[in-house]
Amino acid sequence: MSQETFEIRAISGHAGSVPGAGVRREFEVCKLIDTTTCIGCKACEVACLEWNGLTFSETSFDNSYQTMPETAWNYWNLIKFNEHEREDGSVTLLMRKDQCMHCEEPGCLKACPADGAIVQYVNGIVDFQQANCIGCGYCITGCPFNIPKFSPTARKVFKCTLCNDRVTQGLEPACIKSCPTGCLHFGTKPEMKELAENRAAQLREVSGFANAGVYDPSGVGGTHVIYVLHDASNPEAYGGLPKDPHIPWTVRLWKSPLKWIGNLAMAGGLIGLAVHYLRFGPKTEEPEEHPKEPSQSKQP
Amino acid sequence: MNDQARLLPNGRILRYVFIERLMHWTAAISYVYLLLTGLAFWSPWLFWIATVLGGATISREIHPWIGLLFVAATIWMYQVWADQMKETALDDQWWHALPHYIKNEDALVPKVGRFNAGQKSLFWGFFWCGLLLLVSGLVLWFPQEIPWSWRYLRIGAVIVHPVAALLTIALFMIHLYMGLAIEGGALHSIVQGDVSQSWARAFHRLWYERVLGESAPKQ
Numbered sequence: 268m269s270q271e272t273f274e275i276r277a278i279s280g281h282a283g284s285v286p287g288a289g290v291r292r293e294f295e296v297c298k299l300i301d302t303t304t305c306i307g308c309k310a311c312e313v314a315c316l317e318w319n320g321l322t323f324s325e326t327s328f329d330n331s332y333q334t335m336p337e338t339a340w341n342y343w344n345l346i347k348f349n350e351h352e353r354e355d356g357s358v359t360l361l362m363r364k365d366q367c368m369h370c371e372e373p374g375c376l377k378a379c380p381a382d383g384a385i386v387q388y389v390n391g392i393v394d395f396q397q398a399n400c401i402g403c404g405y406c407i408t409g410c411p412f413n414i415p416k417f418s419p420t421a422r423k424v425f426k427c428t429l430c431n432d433r434v435t436q437g438l439e440p441a442c443i444k445s446c447p448t449g450c451l452h453f454g455t456k457p458e459m460k461e462l463a464e465n466r467a468a469q470l471r472e473v474s475g476f477a478n479a480g481v482y483d484p485s486g487v488g489g490t491h492v493i494y495v496l497h498d499a500s501n502p503e504a505y506g507g508l509p510k511d512p513h514i515p516w517t518v519r520l521w522k523s524p525l526k527w528i529g530n531l532a533m534a535g536g537l538i539g540l541a542v543h544y545l546r547f548g549p550k551t552e553e554p555e556e557h558p559k560e561p562s563q564s565k566q567p
Numbered sequence: 568m569n570d571q572a573r574l575l576p577n578g579r580i581l582r583y584v585f586i587e588r589l590m591h592w593t594a595a596i597s598y599v600y601l602l603l604t605g606l607a608f609w610s611p612w613l614f615w616i617a618t619v620l621g622g623a624t625i626s627r628e629i630h631p632w633i634g635l636l637f638v639a640a641t642i643w644m645y646q647v648w649a650d651q652m653k654e655t656a657l658d659d660q661w662w663h664a665l666p667h668y669i670k671n672e673d674a675l676v677p678k679v680g681r682f683n684a685g686q687k688s689l690f691w692g693f694f695w696c697g698l699l700l701l702v703s704g705l706v707l708w709f710p711q712e713i714p715w716s717w718r719y720l721r722i723g724a725v726i727v728h729p730v731a732a733l734l735t736i737a738l739f740m741i742h743l744y745m746g747l748a749i750e751g752g753a754l755h756s757i758v759q760g761d762v763s764q765s766w767a768r769a770f771h772r773l774w775y776e777r778v779l780g781e782s783a784p785k786q
Contacts, residue, residue: 282611337715378725380608381623401623403608404710408721417711422624507715517726525726526610529733536737540744547671549749552769 273435277387279379287389295391296434297459298443300364301466301495302505303476304450307332307346307362314445315344315366318430338365340416343427344442347506363494363505364442364451367414367427369393371488374514375426377522378409391456391491392431397423411487411512429491459493466495486513572681572778579761580778587647591757594640594693597633598739604630605732631708634700641697648690651681657773658684678772685741692738699731 274287312334315321321341326334332348349361373393376385383399385406395406395415400423406415407424415424430440438444439453452459463481470479480499483489494508502508571584583591604626607617617623660677661668661684667675668685682690706713706724713721746753752766767775 280611280614282614380611380614382611382614401617401627403627404707405725407710408718408725413715413718419711422628515722515725517722521726521729525729525733529729530610532733533736533740536740540740540748543669544744544748547669549751550671550673550770552752552763552765 274389275386276389277373277376278383279376279385280382282382291389295389295456296429296491297391297454297456298369298429298440298492299452299454299459299463299495300492301450301452301463302361302363303466303470303474303479303495303497304448305346305362305364306448306450307348307360308447309334309346310445310447311364311442311451312342312344312346314441315427316342318433318441319343319428337413338416338426340418340421340425343367343425349504349506351504361497361505363508365506366442366492367393367429368412368487369427369429369491371490372514374409374411374487374518375406375415376409377514378405378518379403380405388431390434392429392434393491394428394431395424395426397421397425400424409514409518411509411514413507456489456491463493463495467499470495470497482508484509484512486511572774574778575761579763580767580775581760582756582762582767583760585760588757588760590640590643590647594637594644597637597640598735600633601630601637602732602736602739604633609729609732631704634704638697638701641694644690645694652687652690654684654687655680658687661685673769679770679774680777681771681774683771685745689738689742693735696731696735696738699727700735703727703731 274291275285276287278285316323321343324335324339324341327336329336331350332346334345335342338345344364344366347363347365349363351359351361353359369392371391373385373387375395376387376393379385380403381399381401383396384401385393385395387393402417402422402424404415404417404424407417415426417424430438430442433440443451443453452462454462460481460483463483467479467481470476476497478498478500480496482494482496482499482502494502494505496502496505498504502510571581573581575581600620603616604620606613607615607620607623607626608630614623617626620626657677657679661679664676665685667673703724706720707728710721746757750766750770752762756762756766764775767778
C-alpha cells in the first residue's frame with residue numbers, strides 16, 4: 268500500500284484537476300486506537316517527537332497525567348486523561364490518544380486557500396505541505412477536532428502526518444510501533460474497521476460495556492483514525508471528542524454556495540455595467556440646459 | 568454643509584480640497600490592494616494575483632496591515648464627510664427617480680446637493696462594511712490566538728468577512744463605473760479637485776447654486 272502515499276486525491280486551493288484520483292487501486296490506510304487497552308504510558312507521544320524530530324516544548328501540570336492541555340505545532344500526539352464518573356458513582360480514568368483524524372472529507376483542506384498547502388493522498392492521509400502554506404490559519408477554523416496548530420517561528424501550520432514518510436516505505440506510523448499494549452493498530456480501513464467492530468462486540472458481550480462501539484464519524488465522511496470506546500454514546504467524555512463532528516457550516520457556506528453566488532454576481536455586475544454603457548452611455552452636462560424638454564434629453 | 572467649495576479665479580469650481588483628495592486616494596489605493604489580495608484568497612482561479620503581488624505568503628502578511636490603513640482612511644472620511652452624508656428629505660425623491668438617473672434622463676431627477684443619495688449610500692455602505700471587515704478581519708488575523716472554547720468567533724468571521732467584502736465589491740464596481748465612464752469630469756475632480764460650472768450645474772444643482780451664492784429661488 269506504499270505507492271498510494273505518492274498519489275494525490277485532493278489539493279487545497281487548486282484550480283483544475285488533481286493528479287492521482289482514480290489512477291491506482293486505492294487502499295485506504297487506517298489507524299485504530301483501542302482506548303480500552305490504553306494504559307496512558309505516553310510511549311506514542313515520545314515516539315512521535317523522536318521520529319518527527321520535533322523541538323521540545325514545556326509541559327504543564329494541571330492536576331492530571333496529561334502532558335499539556337492540547338496538541339501543539341511541535342507536539343502532534345497527546346494522550347488526553349479524563350477522570351470520568353460513572354452513573355454508579357465510581358470513577359474511571361479515560362485515556363484517549365489525540366491527534367489528526369485524517370478525515371475523509373477534511374475541513375482543513377476545504378478551508379485552505381493556498382494551492383497545494385494541504386493534500387489528501389489516495390490512501391486517505393491528509394498532509395500539510397508547509398512550503399506552500401501561507402500561514403492564514405483558515406485550516407484551524409475548518410477543523411472540527413482542534414488539530415492544526417500555528418507555529419509562531421515558522422509562521423506555518425503543522426499537525427500529525429500519520430507518518431506518511433514511514434507509510435511510503437511500507438512501515439507503520441511511529442506511534443503504532445511504540446505501543447506496548449497493542450492498543451494501536453495500523454492497516455487498511457476495512458481491516459481496521461473489522462478489527463474494531465469485533466473488539467467492540469467483545470466489550471459489549473463479554474466485558475459488560477453495553478455501550479461499547481467504534482468512533483468513525485460520518486459527519487466528516489469517516490476518518491482514517493478510528494477509536495474503540497467503552498461508551499460510544501458519550502465521546503465527549505474522552506477529552507472533548509465531538510459526538511457528531513462536521514466542517515463548520517460557515518466554512519461550507521463560504522466555500523460552496525457563497526463562492527458561486529459571489530462569482531456570478533461579480534461577473535453579472537461587470538456584464539450589466541458593460542450593457543448599460545452600450546445602451547445609455549455617459550451622462551452629458553447638456554440636459555440641464557433644457558429643463559423643460561426632458562424628452563430631448565437623451566436619444567437612445 | 569461645511570465643505571470648502573469655492574469659485575476659482577479661472578471660473579471653475581473647487582469641489583474637493585486637498586485633504587479630501589488625499590483621504591480618498593488613501594482609501595482607494597489601500598482598497599484596491601485589499602481587493603486584489605482578497606480575491607486571490609477567495610478563489611483558486613484568482614490565486615495567481617497573489618503571486619503577481621509578491622507571493623501569497625507576503626500577501627497574507629501585508630493584507631491585514633493595509634486593512635488597518637483602509638480603516639484609518641475610512642474613519643478619516645467619516646470625520647470629514649459624515650455630516651454631509653446625512654440623509655435628507657430630498658434623498659427619497661432621488662431614489663424614486665433612480666430609473667431616470669440610470670437611463671440618463673437627468674432632467675427628471677430632482678436637484679441634489681453636494682452628494683446625491685447614491686453617493687451617500689456608497690459612503691455608508693463602505694463605512695459599515697468596513698467596520699464588519701475590521702472586526703472579522705482582526706479575528707482572521709490571529710486565528711491561532713482564539714481559544715477552542717471561543718471558536719465560534721472564528722467560525723463567524725470566516726463568513727462575515729467575504730460577505731461584507733462582496734457588498735463592498737458591488738459598491739466599488741458601481742463607484743468606479745460612475746467615476747470613470749459615466750460622469751466625465753468626475754475623475755478630474757477627485758484628482759485635481761475642480762469641476763466646470765456646467766458639470767456642477769448638471770449633476771449637483773443645489774450645491775452649485777449655494778457655491779455661487781444663489782440662495783434666492785430662481786424666477
